[in-house]
Amino acid sequence: MSSVSRDPETEHTIKGREAHTTRSSPLSVLSSFIHLPRNVYLLLVFTLGKGLQLTIATLTINYYAYSLGYTQEFIGIFSAMPAIGAFLGAFPAGLLADRFGRKPILLASAILSPLFLVCIGLVTSAPLLLAFSLIQGLVSTAYWVTNLPLLTESTTANQRVGVIALNSFLMLGIGSLGNLLGGAIPEFVAGLLHVPANSPEPLRWGVIAASLFTFLFGLPLWLLKESKPVDEAPAAETVVAVPEPGAAEAVVASTEPKASQEKLPVWLFVKLLFPDLLFTMGEGAVVALIQIYFVIRFQLLPGELGVIFTFSGLAGGIFSLLAPLLTRRWEKIRIVTLVQYISAPLMVLIGFAPSLLVAIGGEYARSILRTIIEPVYATFAMEQVSNRHRSKLAGLYSTTWSIGFSVGPSIAGWLQQHVSLSTSFVYGAGCLVLSATLLLLFFGRKRSVVSSS
Secondary structure (H helix, E strand, O other), X not given: OOOXXXXXXXXXXXXXXXXXXXXXXXXXXXXXXXXXXXXXXXHHHHHHHHHHHHHHHHHHHHHHHHHOOOOHHHHHHHHHHHHHHHHHHHHHHHHHHHHHOHHXXXXXXXXXHHHHXXXXXXXXXXXXXXXXXXXXXXXXXXXXXXXXXXXXXXXXHHHHHHHXXXXXXXXXXXXXXXXXXXXXXXXXXXXXXXXXXXXXXXXXXXXXXXXXXXXXXXXXXXXXXXXXXXXXXXXXXXXXXXXXXXXXXXXXXXXXXXXXXXXXXXXXXXXHHHHHHHHHHHHHHHHOOHHHHHHHHHOOOHHHHXXXXXXXXXXXXXXXXXXXXXHHHOOHHHHHHHHHHHHHHHHHHHHOOOOHHHHHHHHHHHHHHHHHHHHXXXXXXXXXXXXXXXXXXXXXXXXXXXXXXXXXXXXXXXXXXXXXXXXXXXXXXXXXXXXXXXXXXXXXXXXXXEEEO
C-alpha cells in the first residue's frame, strides 16, 4: 500500500459527519427532503414526465411495429436502435456538458427527443423506423448523462440516496401510470375509428401521445439555475478509503484545487462499468421485449397489457423508496449483488411460466426487486469519483446501458424467433449472475468513498 498523509481536522470532520448520519432520526431525514434546492424539484418534475413518456412509448412502439407485420427479430433490432443512438451520443454529451454546462444539453434533449418520437409514430417503412429510432435515442441520451450529476451536485451526502431513490420512484413508479395511458389511448382511438385496438392507427396515437409528456414536463427546465462548467469549478475533494478489516486506516485529505492534475481513473471506470454492461444486457434481453412476449404468449390486447405493467411498475417504484433504509443497514454493493442473484431465477420463471398468472407474479417480483438496483448502484458509482469526472462516468454509464440494451434485445429477438420465447429469459438470467459475481470480485472486500468538500 502507498503511504498517505493524515490531516486531523479533516479526519475529525469526516467522523463528525459519519456520527451525524448515524444519529439522524427519520424525522430529520424527512425534513431534509422537504427543503431541497429548486434545481432538484425541477429535475424531479422532468423525470416524472420522462417516466410517463418511456412507459407509454415502451408499451406502444414495439406493439406498433408488430401491428405493421414485422417479426420479433426485426423488433429486437428496432428496440436496439435507441440504445445504439444513446451509445453514439453518450460520451460526447458528457464532454459537452462538462464544457458548456449541463442545462443547455438537457434542454436540447427535452425539445428534440419528443420531436423524433413523433416521427417514429408517423412512419411505417423499416428504414425510416430504424433511422428515427436511432436519432431519438441519440438526442435522449443527454437526460441520462446530465440528470445524475445534477442531482448529485445539488444534494448533500445524507440526502443523495433518498433523492436518487425518489427520482427512480417517479421514473419507474409514478411513471408506470403511463402504461394505463399507453393501453387506454389505443383503445379509445380504436373506438372512435371503429377499428381493432391492436391495429396500426390506434397504436400510432399512443406513440404520439408519449412525446407530449417529455415536451410539456420539460418546459420548467428553463428555470434551472445554471451551474458552472465542471472545468471552471473548484475541485476540492476529500477521499476516504475504508480498508479491509485489520488493515491500517487511511485518510487522504486535499484542500487545494488539483482538478487539472487529476487523471482519469481508467481501471476504476472499467470495474464500475463492465458489470453494469452485463447487467443491462440481461435486463435488455427481458425488458425490451417483455410486452411482445406477453402479446404472443398470452394474446393480450393493449388495454390488458397496460393494466398489467402499470401495477408492475408502480409496485417496483414504491419499493425503490426503501433504498435509503437498506443502505443504512447493508453495504450498497451487497444489496445490488443480492438483488441480481434473486432476480435471475425470477427471469427464468417468467420465461417458462405455465400460465398468465404465474408469469405476472414473476414479473411483479422481478420488477419490485430490480428497482432497488438503480438508485443504490448509481449512488455508489457517483461516489467513487470526484465531481470533475462524474459527467464522464455518467456518460459512460449511459453508454453501457446503450450497448446492453442494443445487444441484449437483438440477441433476445433472435432467440425468440429462431429458438423459443423462453430462451431469451435464460440468457438474461445468466448475464445477471455474471454481473453480480464480478461486482463481488471487484468491490466485495473493500469500499471507497469520494465526497465533495
